[in-house]
Amino acid sequence: MEDHEIVKLYFSRSENAIPETRSKYGNFIMAIAMHILNDRSDAEECENDTYMGIWNVVPPQRPLDLKAFIAKIARNLALKKYHFINAEKRRPQAAVSLSELEECISVNDGRNFSDGELSAAINEFLALLNEESRKIFLLRYWRFFSIKEICRKFDVSKSKAESSLFRTRKKLKKFLIERGLY
Secondary structure, three states, X not given: OOHHHHHHXXXXXXXXXXXXXXXXXXXHHHHHHHHHHOOHHHHXXXXXXXXXXXXXXXXXXXXXXXXXXXXXXXXXXXXXXXXXXXXXXXOOHHHHHHHHHHHHHOOOOOOOOOHHHHHHHXXXXXXXXXHHHHHHHHHHHOOOOOHHHHHHHHOOOHHHHHHHHHHHHHHHHHHHHHOOOO
């Protein structure tokens, strides 16, 4: 079923909306949740919460890109669950990935700016990257892939993956400084 047809099901409040979403995007949602939570039962709970989240916001929202819309909901729910579960535990992969980004997205001058401004700037920055650098960056910091997983996916050495991420973070920091967002 096409995305626009699935969205129509949500707008008509059809009970088929969730099974159709699950059929098309269930594995995608689970992959996002598993990379963050690393636990099948927590990921399944996150998947179910994602369907409920979609149901609660469509309508009134009409997503232009259903896959990206679903990914954002799933990722946010998984991160929320991750923070709840790991409030006082060791820092697994997601926390490590986020800590790497702290050097790029810290605001040190007290200036207030909206999440939308930062999000738009990061999207603009990602559009400037070559495809491989962009994909490596997104897998690490959006999907929380480990360095080892990135190496396997792109058939690159650990040093190449790490240096690509390092250079991209450095470019991102410079880009945000130039726009007054750092």
